[in-house]
Amino acid sequence: MTRIAFIGLGNMGGGMAANQAKAGHEVLAYDLSAAALERAVAAGCQAAGSAAAAVKDADAVITMLPAGQHVRAVYASEILPNTGPGALLIDCSTIDVESARAVAAQATEGGFRFADAPVSGGQAGAEAGTLAFMVGCAEADFPAVEALIGPMARAVIRAGDYGTGQAAKICNNMVLGASMIAVCEAFALAEKLGLDPERFFEIASKSSGQCWSLTSYCPWPGPVPAAPSNRNYEGGFATAMMLKDLKLAQEAAAKAGAATPLGAQAEGLYALFDRLGGGAQDFSGILELFRGSAPVK
Numbered sequence: 001m002t003r004i005a006f007i008g009l010g011n012m013g014g015g016m017a018a019n020q021a022k023a024g025h026e027v028l029a030y031d032l033s034a035a036a037l038e039r040a041v042a043a044g045c046q047a048a049g050s051a052a053a054a055v056k057d058a059d060a061v062i063t064m065l066p067a068g069q070h071v072r073a074v075y076a077s078e079i080l081p082n083t084g085p086g087a088l089l090i091d092c093s094t095i096d097v098e099s100a101r102a103v104a105a106q107a108t109e110g111g112f113r114f115a116d117a118p119v120s121g122g123q124a125g126a127e128a129g130t131l132a133f134m135v136g137c138a139e140a141d142f143p144a145v146e147a148l149i150g151p152m153a154r155a156v157i158r159a160g161d162y163g164t165g166q167a168a169k170i171c172n173n174m175v176l177g178a179s180m181i182a183v184c185e186a187f188a189l190a191e192k193l194g195l196d197p198e199r200f201f202e203i204a205s206k207s208s209g210q211c212w213s214l215t216s217y218c219p220w221p222g223p224v225p226a227a228p229s230n231r232n233y234e235g236g237f238a239t240a241m242m243l244k245d246l247k248l249a250q251e252a253a254a255k256a257g258a259a260t261p262l263g264a265q266a267e268g269l270y271a272l273f274d275r276l277g278g279g280a281q282d283f284s285g286i287l288e289l290f291r292g293s294a295p296v297k
Protein backbone atom coordinates (compact mmCIF):
# COMPACT_ATOMS: atom_id res chain seq x y z
CA MET A 1 0.00 0.00 0.00
CA THR A 2 1.29 3.44 -0.94
CA ARG A 3 0.49 6.58 1.01
CA ILE A 4 -0.65 9.12 -1.58
CA ALA A 5 -1.36 12.81 -0.98
CA PHE A 6 -3.93 13.98 -3.57
CA ILE A 7 -4.42 17.72 -4.00
CA GLY A 8 -7.19 19.10 -6.22
CA LEU A 9 -10.39 17.02 -6.16
CA GLY A 10 -12.49 18.73 -8.82
CA ASN A 11 -14.15 17.23 -11.91
CA MET A 12 -11.01 15.27 -12.74
CA GLY A 13 -9.15 14.87 -9.43
CA GLY A 14 -12.25 13.57 -7.60
CA GLY A 15 -12.54 10.44 -9.75
CA MET A 16 -8.77 9.95 -9.97
CA ALA A 17 -8.33 10.04 -6.16
CA ALA A 18 -11.28 7.66 -5.76
CA ASN A 19 -9.60 5.15 -8.10
CA GLN A 20 -6.39 5.28 -6.06
CA ALA A 21 -8.40 4.54 -2.89
CA LYS A 22 -10.24 1.71 -4.72
CA ALA A 23 -6.85 0.24 -5.67
CA GLY A 24 -6.11 -0.10 -1.95
CA HIS A 25 -3.83 2.90 -1.45
CA GLU A 26 -4.08 5.21 1.54
CA VAL A 27 -5.18 8.52 0.00
CA LEU A 28 -4.84 11.75 1.99
CA ALA A 29 -6.95 14.20 0.08
CA TYR A 30 -7.11 17.98 0.13
CA ASP A 31 -9.06 20.63 -1.78
CA LEU A 32 -9.96 24.25 -0.99
CA SER A 33 -13.59 23.23 -1.61
CA ALA A 34 -15.23 21.51 1.36
CA ALA A 35 -17.81 19.90 -0.96
CA ALA A 36 -15.08 18.36 -3.13
CA LEU A 37 -13.33 17.05 -0.02
CA GLU A 38 -16.57 15.49 1.27
CA ARG A 39 -17.08 13.67 -2.04
CA ALA A 40 -13.53 12.31 -1.84
CA VAL A 41 -14.12 11.04 1.70
CA ALA A 42 -17.34 9.33 0.55
CA ALA A 43 -15.23 7.65 -2.16
CA GLY A 44 -12.76 6.18 0.34
CA CYS A 45 -10.13 8.93 0.81
CA GLN A 46 -9.11 10.51 4.12
CA ALA A 47 -9.55 14.27 4.53
CA ALA A 48 -6.44 16.32 5.29
CA GLY A 49 -6.71 19.76 6.92
CA SER A 50 -4.30 21.35 4.44
CA ALA A 51 -2.08 20.45 1.50
CA ALA A 52 0.91 20.63 3.86
CA ALA A 53 -0.72 18.10 6.22
CA ALA A 54 -1.60 15.79 3.31
CA VAL A 55 1.97 15.60 1.97
CA LYS A 56 3.67 15.03 5.34
CA ASP A 57 4.81 11.35 5.37
CA ALA A 58 3.43 10.72 1.85
CA ASP A 59 5.27 8.32 -0.48
CA ALA A 60 3.80 10.13 -3.46
CA VAL A 61 2.00 13.41 -4.16
CA ILE A 62 -0.47 13.88 -7.04
CA THR A 63 -1.80 17.32 -7.97
CA MET A 64 -4.78 18.02 -10.27
CA LEU A 65 -5.16 21.81 -10.20
CA PRO A 66 -6.62 24.38 -12.62
CA ALA A 67 -3.55 26.16 -14.08
CA GLY A 68 0.18 26.91 -13.87
CA GLN A 69 -0.10 29.57 -11.17
CA HIS A 70 -1.94 27.16 -8.84
CA VAL A 71 0.64 24.42 -9.36
CA ARG A 72 3.58 26.80 -8.82
CA ALA A 73 2.00 28.22 -5.64
CA VAL A 74 1.04 24.87 -4.09
CA TYR A 75 4.47 23.40 -4.85
CA ALA A 76 6.34 26.41 -3.42
CA SER A 77 4.34 26.92 -0.25
CA GLU A 78 2.94 23.48 0.61
CA ILE A 79 4.54 20.53 -1.17
CA LEU A 80 8.27 21.22 -1.40
CA PRO A 81 8.74 22.49 2.18
CA ASN A 82 6.67 19.73 3.81
CA THR A 83 7.07 16.48 1.83
CA GLY A 84 9.47 13.86 3.13
CA PRO A 85 12.68 13.16 1.16
CA GLY A 86 12.54 10.80 -1.82
CA ALA A 87 8.80 11.14 -2.45
CA LEU A 88 7.50 10.85 -6.02
CA LEU A 89 5.75 14.05 -7.13
CA ILE A 90 3.36 13.89 -10.11
CA ASP A 91 1.49 16.88 -11.49
CA CYS A 92 -1.44 15.80 -13.70
CA SER A 93 -2.87 19.32 -14.28
CA THR A 94 -2.75 20.80 -17.80
CA ILE A 95 -0.37 23.76 -17.43
CA ASP A 96 2.16 25.76 -19.45
CA VAL A 97 5.42 24.02 -20.34
CA GLU A 98 7.47 26.75 -18.63
CA SER A 99 5.73 26.27 -15.26
CA ALA A 100 6.10 22.48 -15.54
CA ARG A 101 9.85 22.84 -16.12
CA ALA A 102 10.23 25.41 -13.32
CA VAL A 103 8.45 23.16 -10.83
CA ALA A 104 10.48 20.14 -12.05
CA ALA A 105 13.71 22.05 -11.44
CA GLN A 106 12.69 23.04 -7.91
CA ALA A 107 11.52 19.52 -7.11
CA THR A 108 14.65 17.78 -8.38
CA GLU A 109 16.89 20.35 -6.65
CA GLY A 110 15.04 19.40 -3.45
CA GLY A 111 15.89 15.71 -4.03
CA PHE A 112 12.45 14.61 -5.22
CA ARG A 113 11.50 12.57 -8.28
CA PHE A 114 9.08 14.55 -10.47
CA ALA A 115 6.82 13.97 -13.47
CA ASP A 116 4.48 16.22 -15.43
CA ALA A 117 1.69 13.86 -16.48
CA PRO A 118 -1.31 15.63 -18.04
CA VAL A 119 -4.23 13.51 -19.14
CA SER A 120 -6.68 12.95 -21.95
CA GLY A 121 -10.09 11.33 -21.46
CA GLY A 122 -12.22 13.86 -19.57
CA GLN A 123 -14.32 13.41 -16.44
CA ALA A 124 -15.75 10.10 -17.67
CA GLY A 125 -12.23 8.71 -18.09
CA ALA A 126 -11.23 10.05 -14.66
CA GLU A 127 -14.16 8.24 -13.05
CA ALA A 128 -13.67 5.00 -14.99
CA GLY A 129 -9.88 4.92 -14.49
CA THR A 130 -9.32 4.99 -18.25
CA LEU A 131 -7.33 8.19 -18.78
CA ALA A 132 -4.37 8.44 -21.16
CA PHE A 133 -1.30 9.99 -19.45
CA MET A 134 1.47 11.82 -21.31
CA VAL A 135 4.51 11.80 -19.08
CA GLY A 136 7.56 14.05 -18.90
CA CYS A 137 10.11 12.64 -16.45
CA ALA A 138 13.61 11.22 -16.07
CA GLU A 139 13.84 7.87 -17.85
CA ALA A 140 14.90 6.08 -14.66
CA ASP A 141 11.80 7.32 -12.81
CA PHE A 142 9.27 6.20 -15.44
CA PRO A 143 8.60 2.67 -14.05
CA ALA A 144 7.65 4.14 -10.65
CA VAL A 145 5.51 6.84 -12.31
CA GLU A 146 3.75 4.26 -14.49
CA ALA A 147 3.04 2.01 -11.53
CA LEU A 148 1.57 4.85 -9.45
CA ILE A 149 -0.57 6.13 -12.31
CA GLY A 150 -1.83 2.59 -13.15
CA PRO A 151 -5.18 2.63 -11.26
CA MET A 152 -6.20 5.85 -13.07
CA ALA A 153 -5.09 4.87 -16.59
CA ARG A 154 -5.72 2.94 -19.77
CA ALA A 155 -2.44 4.18 -21.27
CA VAL A 156 0.72 5.75 -19.82
CA ILE A 157 3.24 7.00 -22.39
CA ARG A 158 6.57 8.67 -21.64
CA ALA A 159 6.94 11.69 -23.92
CA GLY A 160 10.49 12.53 -22.84
CA ASP A 161 12.14 14.71 -20.20
CA TYR A 162 10.46 17.30 -17.91
CA GLY A 163 7.83 19.46 -19.66
CA THR A 164 7.35 17.15 -22.65
CA GLY A 165 4.17 15.65 -21.16
CA GLN A 166 2.65 19.15 -21.28
CA ALA A 167 4.09 19.71 -24.76
CA ALA A 168 2.43 16.49 -25.99
CA LYS A 169 -0.89 17.50 -24.47
CA ILE A 170 -1.05 20.96 -26.08
CA CYS A 171 0.25 19.74 -29.47
CA ASN A 172 -2.36 16.96 -29.51
CA ASN A 173 -5.17 19.32 -28.57
CA MET A 174 -4.06 21.86 -31.18
CA VAL A 175 -4.51 19.13 -33.82
CA LEU A 176 -7.89 18.26 -32.32
CA GLY A 177 -9.13 21.88 -32.19
CA ALA A 178 -8.07 22.65 -35.77
CA SER A 179 -9.33 19.35 -37.20
CA MET A 180 -12.73 19.77 -35.55
CA ILE A 181 -13.08 23.22 -37.13
CA ALA A 182 -12.13 21.82 -40.55
CA VAL A 183 -14.74 19.05 -40.22
CA CYS A 184 -17.43 21.55 -39.08
CA GLU A 185 -16.69 23.89 -42.00
CA ALA A 186 -16.99 20.97 -44.41
CA PHE A 187 -20.37 19.90 -42.99
CA ALA A 188 -21.68 23.48 -43.19
CA LEU A 189 -20.48 23.80 -46.79
CA ALA A 190 -21.90 20.38 -47.76
CA GLU A 191 -25.28 21.48 -46.41
CA LYS A 192 -25.19 24.78 -48.36
CA LEU A 193 -24.24 22.89 -51.56
CA GLY A 194 -27.25 20.59 -51.26
CA LEU A 195 -25.18 17.54 -50.27
CA ASP A 196 -26.86 15.42 -47.59
CA PRO A 197 -24.53 15.70 -44.52
CA GLU A 198 -25.02 12.02 -43.62
CA ARG A 199 -24.04 11.01 -47.15
CA PHE A 200 -21.02 13.35 -46.89
CA PHE A 201 -20.06 11.55 -43.65
CA GLU A 202 -20.24 8.16 -45.42
CA ILE A 203 -18.04 9.37 -48.25
CA ALA A 204 -15.47 11.40 -46.28
CA SER A 205 -15.06 8.71 -43.62
CA LYS A 206 -13.87 6.36 -46.41
CA SER A 207 -11.85 9.04 -48.21
CA SER A 208 -8.79 11.16 -47.42
CA GLY A 209 -10.82 13.57 -45.22
CA GLN A 210 -11.13 10.80 -42.62
CA CYS A 211 -9.95 11.85 -39.15
CA TRP A 212 -10.87 11.32 -35.47
CA SER A 213 -13.00 14.51 -35.34
CA LEU A 214 -15.10 13.16 -38.22
CA THR A 215 -15.41 9.44 -37.56
CA SER A 216 -15.17 9.14 -33.76
CA TYR A 217 -16.65 12.45 -32.63
CA CYS A 218 -18.80 13.59 -35.54
CA PRO A 219 -20.11 17.16 -34.92
CA TRP A 220 -23.15 16.50 -37.15
CA PRO A 221 -25.84 14.65 -35.14
CA GLY A 222 -26.59 11.11 -36.29
CA PRO A 223 -23.64 9.24 -37.78
CA VAL A 224 -21.75 8.64 -34.49
CA PRO A 225 -24.37 7.87 -31.79
CA ALA A 226 -22.02 8.34 -28.79
CA ALA A 227 -20.86 11.82 -29.91
CA PRO A 228 -22.05 14.91 -27.93
CA SER A 229 -23.71 16.23 -31.13
CA ASN A 230 -26.56 13.79 -30.35
CA ARG A 231 -27.26 15.37 -26.96
CA ASN A 232 -27.27 19.06 -27.82
CA TYR A 233 -23.47 19.20 -27.30
CA GLU A 234 -23.84 18.66 -23.56
CA GLY A 235 -21.01 17.00 -21.59
CA GLY A 236 -17.94 15.93 -23.54
CA PHE A 237 -15.01 18.37 -23.71
CA ALA A 238 -16.09 21.93 -22.94
CA THR A 239 -15.24 24.71 -25.40
CA ALA A 240 -13.74 26.70 -22.49
CA MET A 241 -11.30 23.83 -21.80
CA MET A 242 -10.36 23.57 -25.47
CA LEU A 243 -9.80 27.33 -25.50
CA LYS A 244 -7.51 27.06 -22.45
CA ASP A 245 -5.38 24.40 -24.19
CA LEU A 246 -5.21 26.38 -27.47
CA LYS A 247 -4.07 29.47 -25.53
CA LEU A 248 -1.34 27.39 -23.87
CA ALA A 249 -0.26 26.16 -27.32
CA GLN A 250 -0.10 29.74 -28.67
CA GLU A 251 1.89 30.98 -25.68
CA ALA A 252 4.32 28.08 -26.03
CA ALA A 253 4.63 28.66 -29.79
CA ALA A 254 5.37 32.37 -29.27
CA LYS A 255 8.08 31.59 -26.70
CA ALA A 256 9.61 28.83 -28.86
CA GLY A 257 9.43 30.88 -32.10
CA ALA A 258 7.26 28.22 -33.79
CA ALA A 259 4.79 29.11 -36.56
CA THR A 260 1.32 27.79 -35.70
CA PRO A 261 -1.10 29.89 -37.81
CA LEU A 262 -3.88 27.27 -37.88
CA GLY A 263 -3.62 26.90 -34.10
CA ALA A 264 -3.98 30.70 -33.81
CA GLN A 265 -7.07 30.69 -36.05
CA ALA A 266 -8.58 27.85 -34.02
CA GLU A 267 -7.97 29.79 -30.79
CA GLY A 268 -9.68 32.88 -32.25
CA LEU A 269 -12.70 30.89 -33.44
CA TYR A 270 -13.18 29.07 -30.12
CA ALA A 271 -12.80 32.43 -28.30
CA LEU A 272 -15.61 33.81 -30.49
CA PHE A 273 -17.82 30.76 -29.85
CA ASP A 274 -17.11 31.11 -26.13
CA ARG A 275 -18.12 34.80 -26.18
CA LEU A 276 -21.34 33.88 -28.02
CA GLY A 277 -22.27 31.64 -25.08
CA GLY A 278 -20.83 28.28 -26.16
CA GLY A 279 -18.18 27.99 -23.41
CA ALA A 280 -19.90 25.21 -21.47
CA GLN A 281 -20.87 23.26 -24.59
CA ASP A 282 -18.82 20.46 -26.07
CA PHE A 283 -16.26 21.94 -28.48
CA SER A 284 -17.89 20.19 -31.48
CA GLY A 285 -20.85 22.57 -30.96
CA ILE A 286 -18.80 25.14 -32.90
CA LEU A 287 -20.53 23.60 -35.94
CA GLU A 288 -23.40 26.02 -35.17
CA LEU A 289 -21.08 28.98 -35.79
CA PHE A 290 -20.42 27.82 -39.36
CA ARG A 291 -24.10 27.02 -39.97
CA GLY A 292 -24.81 30.64 -38.98
CA SER A 293 -26.85 29.84 -35.87
CA ALA A 294 -26.37 30.64 -32.17
CA PRO A 295 -24.98 28.04 -29.74
CA VAL A 296 -27.60 25.37 -28.91
CA LYS A 297 -29.08 26.20 -25.47
Ligand code: NAD
Residues within 6 Å of the ligand: 007, 008, 009, 010, 011, 012, 013, 030, 031, 032, 033, 036, 051, 064, 065, 066, 067, 070, 074, 092, 093, 094, 095, 119, 120, 121, 122, 123, 237, 238, 241, 244
Ligand atom coordinates in the same frame (compact mmCIF):
# COMPACT_ATOMS: atom_id res chain seq x y z
P1 NAD B 1 -11.83 21.77 -11.48
O1 NAD B 1 -11.91 23.26 -11.44
O2 NAD B 1 -13.09 20.96 -11.46
O3 NAD B 1 -10.92 21.24 -10.24
C1 NAD B 1 -9.80 21.91 -9.75
C2 NAD B 1 -9.84 21.76 -8.22
O4 NAD B 1 -8.64 22.34 -7.69
C3 NAD B 1 -11.02 22.51 -7.58
O5 NAD B 1 -11.79 21.60 -6.82
C4 NAD B 1 -10.34 23.58 -6.72
O6 NAD B 1 -11.04 23.85 -5.52
C5 NAD B 1 -9.00 22.94 -6.45
N1 NAD B 1 -7.96 23.89 -6.04
C6 NAD B 1 -7.61 25.06 -6.65
N2 NAD B 1 -6.59 25.64 -5.98
C7 NAD B 1 -6.28 24.80 -4.95
C8 NAD B 1 -5.32 24.85 -3.91
N3 NAD B 1 -4.47 25.88 -3.79
N4 NAD B 1 -5.29 23.83 -3.02
C9 NAD B 1 -6.16 22.79 -3.12
N5 NAD B 1 -7.10 22.70 -4.08
C10 NAD B 1 -7.16 23.70 -4.99
O7 NAD B 1 -10.95 21.41 -12.76
P2 NAD B 1 -10.85 20.00 -13.50
O8 NAD B 1 -11.83 19.93 -14.60
O9 NAD B 1 -10.78 18.92 -12.47
O10 NAD B 1 -9.41 20.17 -14.21
C11 NAD B 1 -8.20 20.04 -13.48
C12 NAD B 1 -7.06 20.04 -14.47
O11 NAD B 1 -7.23 18.96 -15.41
C13 NAD B 1 -6.97 21.32 -15.30
O12 NAD B 1 -5.62 21.67 -15.46
C14 NAD B 1 -7.61 20.92 -16.63
O13 NAD B 1 -7.12 21.68 -17.72
C15 NAD B 1 -7.18 19.46 -16.73
N6 NAD B 1 -8.05 18.63 -17.58
C16 NAD B 1 -9.40 18.70 -17.46
C17 NAD B 1 -10.20 17.89 -18.26
C18 NAD B 1 -11.71 17.95 -18.16
O14 NAD B 1 -12.38 17.40 -19.05
N7 NAD B 1 -12.27 18.54 -17.11
C19 NAD B 1 -9.62 17.01 -19.18
C20 NAD B 1 -8.23 16.92 -19.24
C21 NAD B 1 -7.46 17.74 -18.44
